[in-house]
Amino acid sequence: MATSKSSVDCLHCPLRRKKAFRELNDGELQFVSKFKIGELDVDAQSSVLMEKQATPNVYTVLEGVLYRHRTLQDGSRQILNFSMPGDIVGLQLAMMGEIHHSVTALTPAKLCVFERNKFYSLFSGHPELAHSVTWIAATQETLLDNTIVSLGQRNAYQRIAHFFAQVYSRAESTGVASDGLLNIPIRNHHISEALGITPVHVSRTLNKLKRESVVERSNGYFSFPDLEKLAEVAAFDDHMPPTRPLL
Amino acid sequence: MATSKSSVDCLHCPLRRKKAFRELNDGELQFVSKFKIGELDVDAQSSVLMEKQATPNVYTVLEGVLYRHRTLQDGSRQILNFSMPGDIVGLQLAMMGEIHHSVTALTPAKLCVFERNKFYSLFSGHPELAHSVTWIAATQETLLDNTIVSLGQRNAYQRIAHFFAQVYSRAESTGVASDGLLNIPIRNHHISEALGITPVHVSRTLNKLKRESVVERSNGYFSFPDLEKLAEVAAFDDHMPPTRPLL
DNA sequence: CGCCAAGTTGAACGTGCTCAAGGGCTGTGG
DNA sequence: CCACAGCCCTTGAGCACGTTCAACTTGGCG
Known part of the structure; x- marks a missing residue:
């Protein structure tokens, strides 16, 4: 882990070149650079x-995938969502000065650092x-809404399928997945902690999805040979707008 | 249902007098008024x-309680959260021009109306x-996080207790509850749809909470004779800042 | 080779669901 | 004033999805 002075210049931010992200004008770019x-x-x-540790910094994801999570008194852990390129990490910190979740890197990641005091x-x-x-922030809310619907209304099978559909969709649009291959090292316990299903049952249910050729796994990476089929068994319809703003 | 021209002037907004809300300066007040x-x-x-109907307006809650919810293909419904005085209704509409949930009044309610085109x-x-x-928006996210943790990690008993603790806390700080009495006509099916528990099981679990004197109900209104006990069985620690901004 | 983490599989159990019937309350109409 | 409908809640009994506990397999890595 190391902090270095802007090795990636905002003016040439690689994220902006991705199709999902909107352009900034010169004034904005210069501001962001500073x-x-x-x-x-x-x-x-x-x-x-x-959790509970106020740091002076707020971040955006430049590369890699992280996850937000919370640990309860009894030690059980809930993954709230995954943070992908373009996402803001620590917005609650910037706004309220308090944070009630931890953020951990799932892959090696590169983050842009901002001072939360200057956020205003x-x-x-x-x-x-x-x-x-x-x-x-509003987009994040929509994602959390989706998760609540899943946890509240779907069984393990639908939940896992929907989880993959959602994660794949976001990953694809941020360059972390393509051609049905999800380039994130997700383990069963991540699915377990994200969906409130025990690892044992995750295993069983995943195997069912594998048998049905909805999901494949090799070297610890998931792929989906038929994305339409995945969307179908997941009852997934993508709520995300095609392009999005970026800091 | 009726729309009228600002019968409640922002300059004398009754909400600002409540302890939970921050003051605005004159310039802000005049802007909001217009x-x-x-x-x-x-x-x-x-x-x-x-759901899916883009309206030209966005709202804030002036009086009363509403709830955001979503209906799935199979007809099952999930309540995402409750909107109380000071909350913004339709932020996703203002930001993205799309909305993926419905909002329904739980009590008679009064909303301030804004044009979403002018939001910018x-x-x-x-x-x-x-x-x-x-x-x-960031505060909303924290609330949704809490809900996800509940749905993912807690059983029906803890879920219901936590639900009440959370709702009461918010209601109390917005003037919709006081002295342990929750002034919102919540029915069992609301709890059911908010927490992903069948009405039958909600009934059973509520009765257990009643037997333990954590919860009481009279005339369809819930009350909590011992708020500390409630917070304890709910493992609830309030994440909300004591004061908050208001539009 | 041996270790450890992760996944798999079996069997018993339990929380919560489903189906079904009955009771209380409120509003409406005879 | 009673009858009845409709909604909500309650209670019972059987069932199932998912959990728990435990043993075994697999794969990566010292």
């Missing part, structure tokens, strides 16, 4: 934010960017 | 927003207010 105070590289498994200057100086922040 | 284009009064049970002017003209919007 707003970004550095970069954080983390290894897989390392924590970026910890983004609102006062660049309404377009402030609007983007809120856009991203 | 930004608000009217008021919407709805009866209990009537819908304010419908709030960002460009009043960064402090824009910041408030994002603050509210």
